[in-house]
Amino acid sequence: MAGLLRAALAANARASPRLPASLTQANRASMPFIPQDWVFRFFPGLTRDKVRFMLRFNQVSFSMGLGFFYLWCHTPYKCDQYDHFEESYLFSWVKGNMQKTGEYDENVRIKVRHFYPQTAELEE
Known part of the structure; x- marks a missing residue:
């Protein structure tokens, strides 16, 4: 049984096409204050991996929101x-x-x- 599974995995690895290096290496640069639809429209290289882009966008947006509230709006004794x-x-x-x-x-x-x-x- 293990031999059959190993053979199926080996055949699948040979049959599946390789992804380009630009797609496998996700871009880590974030672009705050720019609407998402503009990023998808004008920077297709940055948004090829849409799940990772949305994850990073949510993390950056949440961090910027907390920073805005606690560092700017919630200044003590102001x-x-x-x-x-x-x-x-x-x-x-x-x-x-x-x-x-x-x-x-x-x-x-x-x-x-x-x-x-x-x-x-x-x-x-």
């Missing part, structure tokens, strides 16, 4: 002092117009600066 934000030109213009008409003082007077209702402290 913009945590809300009283020191830069005011935009539109904000400054509207604020100046409101100060000219007196609306700004009224808005500051009625502005709520606390989340929970304040309880009156009992004086003894």
Whole structure:
């Protein structure tokens, strides 16, 4: 039985065509920020092994997503002092117009600066 299996494998190895070296050596270069359909259209050599390309593309995309979130968007202690934000030109213009008409003082007077209702402290 083992001899028959060995003969079948040997015949199969001789009959099957060899793959080109460019196909057997997968390209390890990644191309971030380029749409996949463009890569398949304009770089056919890079996408010959489609399964490996999709695996690498998913790994690179996941890593870049985590890096973007943790290194850029989740910077600790960044913009945590809300009283020191830069005011935009539109904000400054509207604020100046409101100060000219007196609306700004009224808005500051009625502005709520606390989340929970304040309880009156009992004086003894």
